[in-house]
Amino acid sequence: MSKAVKQKEELSFEESLKRLEEIVETLETGNAPLEESIKLYEEGMTLAKSCMTRLNEAKLKLKKIQKNAGGALEETDIEN
Amino acid sequence: MFSARVPSAGDERVLKVRDLTRLARGVLEGSFPSVIVEGEVSNFKRHMPSGHLYFTLKDEEAQVRCVMWRSDAAKVRFEVGDGMKVIVKGRVSLYEPRGDFQLYAVTLMPAGQGALQLAFEQLMKKLEEEGLFAEDRKREIPEFPSRIGVVTSLEGAAVRDIISIINRRFPVVEVVIYPVKVQGEGASEEISRAIRDFNTLSNVDVLIVGRGGGSLEDLWAFNEEVVARSIFESAIPVISAVGHQVDFTIADFVADVRAATPSAAAEIVVPDGQEVIAGIKSDVRNIGRLVEQKIYGLTLELDKLSHHYALQQPSSLVDQKSQLVDELTRRLETENQHFMDATFQKLKAVESHLNALSPSAVLRRGYAFVESNAGIVSSVGDIEAGENATIHLHDGTLESQITGKSERLAEHE
Known part of the structure; x- marks a missing residue:
């Protein structure tokens, strides 16, 4: 997988959705040349797929904050 | 030591002052171990640093001095002040150094309404005047939080409701629970501390602060000033989620968004x-449609060009293009990378054909087109001998006159 695509996967969910909106908007202007349109299309499909996979397969992460022995705040995982 | 008895009538004993006050004190304490008195507060003073309250309770005809020790005063939730009508419960005694008869208040209630109700109204008024409820300072709740802080008790339905609803709706998040006491002594301090700690850690996008339903007394921590202040000062947006639909607490008014219940908070967050x-x-549909449109537009352009200049058109090109549109449509459902690559390659081929057919490229190859007053001449029938015509070449035009014409016989298909 190319480096560019890998970077896209590291976008947050919100960033991915925002990027997807941007792609739709860019394509809507109709100004993008064919080659760029196809690249945007590809990027959009990858983002859409990754978002849907994330939503469908996500498992809620639960954490708890408590003070440790030293009195500092500590986050620990808890079972969902 | 002191063993004098209260003198009866005719008793000729001479008492010391301290004996008298002590005896009187004994009588008062024995006779009024617990009284409830209604009156108006005046000369109210909170003695610092002791924290004891001193005031006079009076009506039209009489008055009595009152004392309330700090430990009891701490339980009074509303602000006491001169002119306030109150009901005092306490015991009567006598302050021997001054011989003052006093009422030692144990509880203090506003007359005519509940103490909590009054406290609520007083704090509401104070915080409202300070601008803690102002609409224009409410922070935006993020549309897609990635970490959500929850300040509530680990026991009770509230935390379970919040978790299960977030899990059902949008599990692409982390929920960070800060367990606190939500009722009873110290609850408000714990809630406030948790909000402040979240702000220090600064690693969540939004906070839910709340608890499930209960009595006014149970929900009281959320009406305390310390909680209101920490919500107000929070840099992280706060959703309050206290009790049921009908319960309104001061925390609700300060919070950026009030959720009617903890479940509702989970749906908002x-x-x-x-x-x-x-x-x-x-x-996805829009992206597909827009790319299709793009390709379709290019196809039209290509067709126009090929017709316009009466060029030989590889018929396979048109087929290829219309097929591409179909393929792209199918591509939307298939998500197949190989297919994608193949489509892309074909599109590139179409594009290079398009370039080859662009007017300047064609003219550069030695072709020309002819224009009459009536427009483009694409057939010998479009122009008559003797008419003027402009011949377009890639680098300019030639003005000419038609001297004669001959029609080619129809070719075989």
């Missing part, structure tokens, strides 16, 4: 995953 998916699907 994350979007509905199904709606998000529907939105993504619509984006």
Whole structure:
């Protein structure tokens, strides 16, 4: 997988959705040349797929904050 | 030591002052171990640093000095002040150094309404005047939080409701629970501390602060000033979620958003995953449609060019293009990378054909087109001998006159 695509996967969910909106908007202007349109299309499909996979397969992460022995705040995982 | 008895009538004993006050004190304490008195407060003083309250309770005809020790005064939730009508419960005694008859208040209630009600109204008024409820200072709740802080008790339905609803709607988040006492002594301090700690850690996008339903007394921590202040000072947006639909607490007024219940808070804090998916699907459809349109537009352009200049057109090109549109449409459902690559390659081929057919490229190859007053001449029938015509070449035009014409016989198909 190319480096560019890998970077896209590291976008947050919100960033991915925002990027997807941007792609739709860019394509809507109709100004993008064919080659760029196809690249945007590809990027959009990858983002859409990754978002849907994330939503469908996500498992809620639960954490708890408590003070440790030293009195500092500590986050620990808890079972969902 | 002191063993004098209260003198009866005719008793000729001479008492010391301290004996008298002590005896009188004994009588008062024995006779009024617990009284409830209604009156108006005057000369109210909170003695610092002791924290004891001193005031006079009076009506039209009489008055009595009152003392309330700090430990009892700490339980008074509303602000006491001169002119306030109150009901005092306490015991009567006598302050021997001054011989003052006093009422030692144990509880203090506003007359005519509940103490909590009054406290609520007083704090509301104070905080409202300070601008803690102002609409223009409410922070935006993020549309897609990635970490959500929850300040509540680990026991009770509230935390379970919040977790299960977030899990159902939008599990692409982390929920960080800060367990606190939500009622009883110290609860308000714990809630306030948790809000401040979240702000120090600064690693969540939004906070839910709340608890499930209960009596006014149970929910009281959320009416305390210390909680209101920490919500106000929070840099992280706060959703309050206290009790049931009908319960309004001061925390609700200060919070950026008031959720009617903890469950409602969970629905506010994350979007509905199904709606998000529907939105993504619509984006996918739009992207597909727009790219199709792009290709279709290029196809039209290509057709126009080929007709315009009466060029030989590889018929396979048109087929290839219309096929591409179909393929792209199918591509939307298939998500197949190989297919994608192949489509892309074909599109590139179309594009290079397009370049080859662009007017300047064609003219450069030695072709020309002829224009009459009536427009482009694409057939010998479009122009008559003797008419003027302009011949377009890639680098300019030639003015000419038609001297004669001959029609070619129809070719075989």
